[in-house]
């Protein structure tokens with residue numbers, strides 16, 4: 001009772017950057033179960049398992065009078081074979097399961113994919129980092145070379161093949177999401193910068209400067225982007241990119257009150 005009262009009076013963990021709270025002091029919003037999933041990168045079968053599992057969990061949430069909110073942490077496309085199917089599957093979720101709140105953050109791969117559509121010459125890296133697999137999933141041949149003319153041919157074919165609803169879905173994705181003591185973002189945050197002054201580039205691309213030193217950002221940061229062998233569950237950050245595209249599990253987490261449960265969906269295809 002005392003702990004409930006304490007939480008009621010002071011519902012959020014400390015905002016002092018020098019003080020990292022204990023895990024049990026970090027709370028999901030009241031009466032809401034949060035779910036988050038790391039980088040999917042075109043792995044439709046693991047995504048489907050994750051969705052089936054969430055839908056079951058959400059029934060439990062409902063009977064316990066909790067709302068269910070699911071945050072996908074970005075990087076839906078590239079590297080894996082089924083980027084198109086992954087985007088298709090994700091964008092339908094709010095219609096199929098309206099009882100669940102669905103949030104789809106933009107990862108750096110979603111940014112670069114859209115960059116290729118506007119200025120392919122400036123986004124050649126996309127082709128090296130899995131963009132050719134995404135083009136193939138839309139039935140588009142990769143550029144024959146990096147010559148401007150070949151790039152424009154591939155870009156135009158991609159623009160024709162990409163359904164307007166997919167483009168609108170990509171353009172609608174927020175960069176970050178706040179819920180209780182948790183901040184969801186694709187890559188991480190820059191230490192020493194207030195939450196409302198973090199740059200979009202850092203939130204979608206940062207690695208070492210965020211990961212190397214424990215730092216309390218005023219929220220526990222739930223992120224993907226940098227592959228780790230296991231989900232990393234620390235008081236100040238939760239890293240969920242376990243490299244699903246390379247035959248490893250797709251990782252997620254379930255956050256309710258001050259409890260944390262790791263979710264794991266193994267690769268089913270031969271690798």
Ligand SMILES: [Mn+2]
Nearest residue numbers: 039075225241
């Ligand atoms: Mn990624």
